[in-house]
Amino acid sequence: MPDAPPASPPPAASPGDGDGSAAGRRSDSHGATIELEALTKRYPGSGAPAVDNVNMEIRAGETVIFVGPSGCGKSTTLKMINRLIEPSGGRIRIGGEDVTDIDPVRLRRKVGYAIQSSGLFPHMTVAQNIGLVPRMTGWRKTRIKERVEEMLDLVGLDPGEFLGRYPRQLSGGQQQRVGVARALAADPPVLLMDEPFGAVDPITRDHLQDELIRLQQELHKTIVFVTHDFDEAIKLGDRIAVLRERSHIAQFDTPEAILTNPADDFVSGFVGAGAALKRLNLSRVRDVEITDIPTVTVDTPLQQIFNSLRASGTSEILLLDRNHRPYKWLRRGDLMRAKGSLARAGTLVTDTVTRDATLRDALEAVLTDSSGRAAVTGRRGEYIGVVDMETLMNSVHELLEEDRLEALEHQHDLETTRSAQTHAEQEGGDAGGRKA
Amino acid sequence: MSFWEYVRTTHQQLLTDAYQHASVVFQCMVVATALGVLIGVTTYRSAWAGNVATTAGSMLLTIPSLAMIGLLIPLVGLGVPPTVIALTLYGLLPVVRNAIVGLRGVDPALTEAARGIGMSRLARLLRVELPLAWPPILTGIRVSTQMLMGIAAIAAYASGPGLGNEIFRGIASLGSANALNQVLAGTVGIIILALLFDAAYVLIGRLTISRGIRA
Numbered sequence: 001m002p003d004a005p006p007a008s009p010p011p012a013a014s015p016g017d018g019d020g021s022a023a024g025r026r027s028d029s030h031g032a033t034i035e036l037e038a039l040t041k042r043y044p045g046s047g048a049p050a051v052d053n054v055n056m057e058i059r060a061g062e063t064v065i066f067v068g069p070s071g072c073g074k075s076t077t078l079k080m081i082n083r084l085i086e087p088s089g090g091r092i093r094i095g096g097e098d099v100t101d102i103d104p105v106r107l108r109r110k111v112g113y114a115i116q117s118s119g120l121f122p123h124m125t126v127a128q129n130i131g132l133v134p135r136m137t138g139w140r141k142t143r144i145k146e147r148v149e150e151m152l153d154l155v156g157l158d159p160g161e162f163l164g165r166y167p168r169q170l171s172g173g174q175q176q177r178v179g180v181a182r183a184l185a186a187d188p189p190v191l192l193m194d195e196p197f198g199a200v201d202p203i204t205r206d207h208l209q210d211e212l213i214r215l216q217q218e219l220h221k222t223i224v225f226v227t228h229d230f231d232e233a234i235k236l237g238d239r240i241a242v243l244r245e246r247s248h249i250a251q252f253d254t255p256e257a258i259l260t261n262p263a264d265d266f267v268s269g270f271v272g273a274g275a276a277l278k279r280l281n282l283s284r285v286r287d288v289e290i291t292d293i294p295t296v297t298v299d300t301p302l303q304q305i306f307n308s309l310r311a312s313g314t315s316e317i318l319l320l321d322r323n324h325r326p327y328k329w330l331r332r333g334d335l336m337r338a339k340g341s342l343a344r345a346g347t348l349v350t351d352t353v354t355r356d357a358t359l360r361d362a363l364e365a366v367l368t369d370s371s372g373r374a375a376v377t378g379r380r381g382e383y384i385g386v387v388d389m390e391t392l393m394n395s396v397h398e399l400l401e402e403d404r405l406e407a408l409e410h411q412h413d414l415e416t417t418r419s420a421q422t423h424a425e426q427e428g429g430d431a432g433g434r435k436a
Numbered sequence: 437m438s439f440w441e442y443v444r445t446t447h448q449q450l451l452t453d454a455y456q457h458a459s460v461v462f463q464c465m466v467v468a469t470a471l472g473v474l475i476g477v478t479t480y481r482s483a484w485a486g487n488v489a490t491t492a493g494s495m496l497l498t499i500p501s502l503a504m505i506g507l508l509i510p511l512v513g514l515g516v517p518p519t520v521i522a523l524t525l526y527g528l529l530p531v532v533r534n535a536i537v538g539l540r541g542v543d544p545a546l547t548e549a550a551r552g553i554g555m556s557r558l559a560r561l562l563r564v565e566l567p568l569a570w571p572p573i574l575t576g577i578r579v580s581t582q583m584l585m586g587i588a589a590i591a592a593y594a595s596g597p598g599l600g601n602e603i604f605r606g607i608a609s610l611g612s613a614n615a616l617n618q619v620l621a622g623t624v625g626i627i628i629l630a631l632l633f634d635a636a637y638v639l640i641g642r643l644t645i646s647r648g649i650r651a
């Protein structure tokens with residue numbers, strides 16, 4: 001789960017293209033703010049605008065997801081940010097600078113762009129693709145080479161193996177990684193992604209999403225990400241903008257708030273069934289109570305196992321292997337039948353979860369494990385504790401309750417500021433400074 | 437005199453003719469390629485302009501070569517000029533057409549990606565579109581060259597250079613002892629030249645088409 005947006009956004013570094021910045025660090029420029037003001041796109045020949053009067057403020061270092069039904073204008077809105085599509089009206093500001101009228105080539109150099117089909121140039125090697133933007137901005141050869149290797153490393157590809165390959169020699173998921181590496185190569189403060197993981201299989205997509213989360217924790221770019229997959233939005237977004245036709249914002253809020261308090265029927269329709277289940281994706285096992293249960297190891301004498309089971313007052317005990325990893329669940333009956341050897345007794349532990357697993361994974365494990373609980377393991381698979389059904393249920397109830405309170409408070413805040421604004425406007429009678 | 441004897445006794449003349457033939461075709465192809473790609477690049481983005489260019493090229497190609505040279509003689513005189521002009525014009529069409537097809541065939545997602553990462557119009561053209569359109573353009577050049585090999589023979593009619601002279605001399609003296617040998621020598625020479633050029637194009641293709649898009 002992505003961290004909450006930083007309380008005080010990191011200062012928007014100047015997006016210098018120059019050669020002077022320290023090499024060796026992966027990112028010198030943290031995210032920049034993006035402000036969209038009355039942004040509108042009217043395609044020639046069509047009556048209604050495709051994007052109608054969008055106002056949005058995106059904080060520096062934040063990941064914002066646009067979701068909405070097909071054709072609602074997500075891509076059009078996104079592409080207006082780097083002016084691949086020229087707006088018919090409104091302003092765009094990045095890091096406070098009005099970029100609506102600057103040279104689009106200059107604008108795009110500080111806005112990374114990654115698309116669904118990866119958009120890699122098939123006639124260039126991986127290294128050439130990634131090094132393209134740095135080369136155009138006049139970096140030195142050695143620095144480009146370093147940067148390319150660093151970027152490959154960043155997206156989890158071994159430079160030695162992949163540098164010289166052509167895109168067609170890569171799998172879909174690898175192409176997508178290289179696409180992201182290229183978008184980040186010149187260290188832009190802003191990254192735009194249009195359904196980047198739309199064309200890969202669900203397992204690879206899951207991996208790529210995890211990678212993006214990890215990457216973002218390291219880089220703190222401002223990311224605007226388009227998808228029509230609400231689960232993807234929940235997983236990746238600090239905030240989600242649910243868009244309806246003509247890019248009208250139905251709700252723009254944190255995943256938690258949207259799940260627990262959808263603004264209207266359109267949003268709840270889009271959230272779909274099982275909001276509570278989806279909420280499980282937003283919390284990790286480390287956030288809930290992990291209980292301890294009696295354990296023994298395979299080297300423990302049988303009699304001692306009996307004793308600890310009796311002493312614990314539970315009907316079950318967890319047998320660990322020599323590396324302290326969960327191995328088998330032993331019940332009283334199993335021990336009775338064991339007849340001196342544990343080789344055949346008990347049921348194997350089939351599914352464990354780590355502390356980083358989502359509660360949804362934990363629930364899955366609890367439901368499949370024969371004992372009705374799941375063992376939690378550490379980095380090397382060693383036993384830490386267990387989560388059970390009851391803990392999970394209580395946590396989810398608590399979470400939902402918290403979310404609801406927060407959403408109410410949030411709503412209350414909004415109303416107060418809004419009424420304060422109206423009040424101020426009426427008082428001053430001068431709305432000249434405000435946007436119409 | 438047998439054909440081989442004929443070739444042996446006149447090989448000096450034949451080699452000179454062959455060299456001139458190859459030379460004029462090569463030079464005209466260079467000009468036709470440059471012009472053809474330029475026309476392709478300036479017209480492919482507009483449906484209208486592209487079609488005009490292709491249609492004009494096709495119409496040029498329907499003019500019989502003899503007539504074209506005949507029409508050029510009063511304008512530019514005899515010898516090399518009408519030959520070069522005619523060959524260049526004929527060589528244009530396949531290059532223009534394939535350049536337009538090739539450039540239009542570049543995946544729009546790629547050109548958008550190129551724009552998206554901040555490539556200027558010129559950089560997009562030189563680094564993305566032309567390299568991707570290069571295989572069909574090279575095919576066009578190859579087709580043009582084959583065609584020009586034959587058409588260049590007609591140039592002898594306007595006292596142009598090349599193996600056509602051999603053929604025309606033979607035709608003019610039909611019935612004489614060496615007439616057939618002359619026509620045959622000219623024709624075989626042209627075929628051999630065409631094969632050599634083709635081999636060269638295969639080599640050029642290997643060297644210039646990126647491994648990433650080679651079939």
Ligand SMILES: Nc1ncnc2c1ncn2[C@@H]1O[C@H](COP(=O)(O)OP(=O)(O)OP(=O)(O)O)[C@@H](O)[C@H]1O
Nearest residue numbers: 043044046050069070071072073074075076077228
């Ligand atoms: N070049 C264009 N000319 C005219 N209309 C267009 C053009 N591009 C998009 N549109 C229209 O604008 C609207 C928004 O399109 P857009 O591509 O932004 O949708 P989207 O939300 O990205 O959809 P999807 O999820 O299917 O990608 C659509 O109704 C579409 O038909």
Ligand SMILES: [Mg+2]
Nearest residue numbers: 074075076194
């Ligand atoms: Mg789209």
